[in-house]
Amino acid sequence: MAIHKGRGIAAIEYPTGMNQNGDPSQAWIKVKPDGRVDVFAGTSDIGNGSKTIQSQIVAETIGVPYEWVTYDNSNTDSSPVCTGTFASRATFVAGMAVKKAAERVRERILDIAGKELEIDPSDLDIVDGEVVAKGAPQTKISVPDVAAAATWGHGELITGTGAQLKPYAAIVEPDTGKVDLPPHSAISYASCAAEVEVDDETGQVRVTRLVQCFDVGLAINPTLVEGQIDGGAIQGLGLGVLETSYPYYPSIEHRGGEFGSYLAPSMEDMPVLDTVLIENPSADGPYGAKGIGEMANNPQPPAIASAVHDAVGVWITELPITPERVLRALAAKASGESEPTRKGKVVVYDQDLSLAAVARPDAPVKLVVDP
């Protein structure tokens, strides 16, 4: 009886935004008389940090400190449409909506500053909350003074709206799956190496380290994107070795109806997490960002399954990789039952799990591989 170490890798890609697009997000922004900025957007923050990310985008785009921005996504009376927080779309799609709204606000600030300074707005820039003349930084007016001038002097409200929508990509050939437009906003990429220890006596798989690299396009907030990646990794670990709603799937018996009977990852399951970010900017996302919220839990299960094979020489392709499945696979391997079927150049694994093995021979659906 021994602990066996193994390593496996996976590389994945994932789309940003709803598949086939057609999912709008909108925002509007107003500026208070002291230059403070109020953002109204309908994007729910489900813990992904979208309030923070969108506030950063607005601050950067207008040219004011992050602390000047308040963000209100609290209700549908004051906030415009956001299709929702899913499909890895909150940073990219909803982020573009607030960015476009902020660009309008910036234009309005420059217009009014131009009147105050008697300089053409195109010769002005906004830096750290101050409107400065390009090439003559001593000529300037603060954004609070511009906002005050707009309110009390010019009788104007500084505001801006923005909307992001990529048109729906229709499937024009249902026989081939061809689409008439690109069906995503961007594609993100990641790789993962999982290191495991497999106990051949208990069957337990312990994930000891996950080395991961994500192409995030551009990290609007590195701390938050690292948090998404770490959290996703643990959710992927749960999918890989712990969790199932139906312990005897496909039976519905013995579903866990409480935390005590459903194994979710906890601190004791935490592996070492090594994360590498790379930034290959998206062509049309906010500051080059891509959405990686969902894919963060995708590469671990296959990397873990490959690592288990590396450790003890068995392929377990039903998740989760429980101690019972490991022990059964080791027993099958010991008795020579786990070998794939080889016929000519065709190698067939997992025959007992297949549709062909379970469905009636006259069922209309089967995977046919002509040997």
Place this chain on the structure above:
Amino acid sequence: MKAVGARVPRYDGVAHVTGRTVFVEDFDVPGAAWVKALRSPHPHAGIAKLDASAAERMKGVRAVVTAADVPLNVYGHLSALGIPGDEPLLAEKEVRYVGQPIAVVAAEDEEIALAAVDAIEIEYDVREPLFDVRKAFDPDAPQIHEWGNWYPHFEDGYDHRQIRKGDIDAAFDQADLIVQGVYRPAAIEQLPIETQVCQVVPEANGRLTIYSCTQALYFSMGVVAAHLQQPLNKFKFVGGTVGGGFGGKVDTATETLCCLLALKSCKPTKWRWTREEEFLCSSTRAPWHMEVADAVTKDGWILGRRMITLHDSGAYARFSPYGVTKHSFHHTGAYTIPNLHFDGWVVFTNRTPTSAMRGFGVTSVSFATETHMSRIAEELGIDPFELRLKNANRIGDTSPNGVVYTDPSTVPTILAIADHLGHELPADYRTMTTEPRSGDLLPDHLVAQLGNPEDH
């Protein structure tokens, strides 16, 4: 200071960790009624009799709502994408999963609400259930859905999602080896800390204020407005700060029924699912059944892939057709495979409907195809990094449905972990880039699939 790229603290992080963030469960609208549901104990049954009159007459009961009270009981949440509706808000003639709501009660306290649920008279005509997607197509399988055992409404009347690319038969003829495997990731829970919850206040001006934990305020408002057949300005959704969702809170699980009870009783309502309901009655990530056969050459090129997917949708379609379509668009993963033959079905079973969860449609295919890649590397005796780098998609390559990749990062992400692990690679792999294919990386079988990135 630059705001973008800065590690600024989370906007509401301090409030979250000091317990001062107010989530929907953290307050009670004054006078709100408790809501409880009558749920099916059977995975598949007809409803022979339903009589809520005794429950309605109970002291402390403010309202009981059944299917008869819902202006539009069946509404297709993705009808805008051409996906019609199949799921009733409240079961009418039959139930198709354990936990399916049949009636909801609003009462002065939790005990009365539970007693009222017990007082609803109901008789079932129990039917044979179907649980195994692999048996759904059998001629003698129990028929469990009005549309049959699988979703029939893809474009042009297709009953499955189909991808065809290149010449699949030629690829399999040319292959040195064909590797076939079966992959079955499990259903899991989204497992948010905050269970499904909402509160609804009928306002003096005739509007409804809905305190909601939805991940999608406008989407959920649209769902409620459609079921109630009211314009959007009848409603004010309040939310935007959610105690975890992971996809499970797109379903709009509580809001519509709480609105109906609030309207019928003219009093506020509050419905917080118990942890047991969250586990057993809310949607899960789908279980998937995937079979992959890859045609490969002995030096590690993947010439073609045949794949079949059975998506276990549970009792109703919800977002599953969307998930299978997304799955099909990504079934080559981060690689370029020029010859494809994919068929994916949305299969109905008598389990809790599955729905969106983080990675929807793709988590499954990443598991299947990446484990399969490792198997191919093992079969061929090729380093798994090298197999992946060789087939990695590059600028100018095309996706399963012909879209040109303009900025793929498969190569740099793989090289980054190899570097971090100190995994040695031959020089021609170590120096690979995302640039368009040429030389040894553009063998004959890939020439025809290249597209022009300038066109996209």
